[in-house]
Amino acid sequence: MLSIGEEIKQSHFRSEHQKSILNILLTANTIYASNSRFFKTYGLSPEQYNVLRIVRGNHPTPCTVLSIQERMLDKMSNASRLVDKLESKGLLLRIQCKEDRRQVSITITQKGLGILEEIAEPFESLESSLNCVSDPELIRFNEILDIIRNVYRDALINS
Template sequence: MKSRTLIHLMLVNNKVNETISTALKPYGVSLQQFNVLRILRGQGSTPANLTTLNERMVSKMSNTTRLVDKLLIKGFVYRSVCEENRRKIEITITEKGLKVLSDMDIVMQKTESELVEELTEQELQTLNSLLDKF
């Protein structure tokens, strides 16, 4: 039973990742890049550094620098050297990044709703309670 449960979790994880990746594809943004943009938007006018981004990522990874570089090329983020600490890099979301993220939010809300459309509110609450135990 334990193996079956873990296999189900992995299959659901794959389906969710594939569905969200497909939804983000028209924007040329990966799920991880989308996550970075959301973190930066949540920072408001306060810049983030690579450590902050990595700590707040849903999926912890060591290639945060590469993710930021790709977003920089697209014009979605701005990177600068901190005035007080020249070794620290500060990252902020650009107006272009905010605009595309706003567009992606609409698509993501629709995608998320479609992913859980077969579940009732009560089932979602139960599932969340069970997953919290992990």
């Protein structure tokens, strides 16, 4: 197992803070690359999977593009474009409101539910690679990540 320093070939860090941030970024990129490779075998991107997961979580109640965008892991993703792509694959259905044509409801199709079902077990297997870390360690890790994310979000809002 390589340390962050070994991985990026850097022996000195300005501080443990810098080392931690670089470690989070590298780890996030590594997980994203692994997930991208996994979802590609199903003809999806991680962002498209996230949209399907969100819409399924609301099923059978329809979603709006705005409600999907608010729940996206990557807030910079273009939810409308992702919905378009998933609709063209037959995984989502866009329904225009008869009373207000500007309002659009999004629901998941049987095909969309089917692909999520097909993905579930292999994806759980991929996620189980974290079984080497105990539940108490993961709980503490998540608490620390929540603190860091909120500090950065507050700094972004206040800048």
